[in-house]
Amino acid sequence: MSAGKASTAHTPKRILVLGATSGIAEACIRSWAERGDMLYLVGRTASKVGVVVDDARVRGAAFVDSAVADLDDTAAHPQLLAHAINSLGGLDVAFVAMGTMGEQAQSERSFDAADAVLHNNFIAPASLLTWLANYCAQRHTGTLAVISSVAGERGRKSNYVYGSAKAGLTAFLSGLRNRIDREGVRVLTILPGPVKTAMTESMKGSEKFADVNKVAATIVGAIDKGGDVLYVPGIWKIIMGVIKLIPESVFKKLSLGAE
Numbered sequence: 001m002s003a004g005k006a007s008t009a010h011t012p013k014r015i016l017v018l019g020a021t022s023g024i025a026e027a028c029i030r031s032w033a034e035r036g037d038m039l040y041l042v043g044r045t046a047s048k049v050g051v052v053v054d055d056a057r058v059r060g061a062a063f064v065d066s067a068v069a070d071l072d073d074t075a076a077h078p079q080l081l082a083h084a085i086n087s088l089g090g091l092d093v094a095f096v097a098m099g100t101m102g103e104q105a106q107s108e109r110s111f112d113a114a115d116a117v118l119h120n121n122f123i124a125p126a127s128l129l130t131w132l133a134n135y136c137a138q139r140h141t142g143t144l145a146v147i148s149s150v151a152g153e154r155g156r157k158s159n160y161v162y163g164s165a166k167a168g169l170t171a172f173l174s175g176l177r178n179r180i181d182r183e184g185v186r187v188l189t190i191l192p193g194p195v196k197t198a199m200t201e202s203m204k205g206s207e208k209f210a211d212v213n214k215v216a217a218t219i220v221g222a223i224d225k226g227g228d229v230l231y232v233p234g235i236w237k238i239i240m241g242v243i244k245l246i247p248e249s250v251f252k253k254l255s256l257g258a259e
């Protein structure tokens, strides 16, 4: 941590990260650690979680604890979340960053594959958010920041199973916000366009995707500032606005990219 950062009067936030080994989450965690926040990091791969934990400690996080858990296991959520919040001594921000794109072609061949994508990107986050929303609403405080995707704004042949799970998540977040904003709980829907992470590295043209550190800086800023829906990079608000206006009779004949 630089001397400049140490001298700023930042009150450490208690931040729970679900899917802490995601490329986008890792970049956010670096910022939070450097400004001295308190972190509870959950990921499903022990070796990756260990790396993120060590890095957060080295960068100056005020507190770091972690759990290795498969977040698809919704039955385990209540105990996991209660333990995490107890370890942090409360909760200021829950950041839900887990997700998997899956293979669209496989999801078309087998509903088991589609079911796994829908569960991972919609059912499991909805389970986490149901528990977290009730916890925060009872205390009239907290921010629930959740990564959905512009892929959920309009279904396309290249990724409509993943996209429909994200569409469900975006609608869930809208309804959740409508329910608990009045209780003093913020819900931030994060809608990234294509970002350079492990998820997209095999995609055509991925070298032109958004830089993960810039995307993370925007997300960290939005969580601090407030707001309801964040397109990141911001140009995606305009792009998706145009894409949503295309008549279905035209749209069904187009072949838009996988990102």
Ligand SMILES: NC(=O)c1ccc[n+]([C@@H]2O[C@H](COP(=O)([O-])OP(=O)(O)OC[C@H]3O[C@@H](n4cnc5c(N)ncnc54)[C@H](OP(=O)(O)O)[C@@H]3O)[C@@H](O)[C@H]2O)c1
Pocket (backbone or CB within 6 Å): 018, 019, 020, 021, 022, 023, 024, 025, 042, 043, 044, 045, 048, 069, 070, 071, 072, 073, 097, 098, 099, 100, 101, 120, 147, 148, 149, 150, 151, 191, 192, 193, 194, 195, 196, 197, 198, 199, 200
């Ligand atoms: N990159 C993009 O272009 C883009 C665009 C729009 C939205 N998003 C969304 O942004 C979020 C972060 O993605 P990313 O780009 O950072 O990709 P990433 O690096 O591949 O991260 C995805 C993370 O989710 C974790 N995860 C998946 N299922 C899990 C489970 N059941 N339990 C625990 N952890 C689980 C993965 O853990 P393991 O590594 O251990 O498998 C991985 O760390 C996702 O929700 C993604 O859908 C990404």
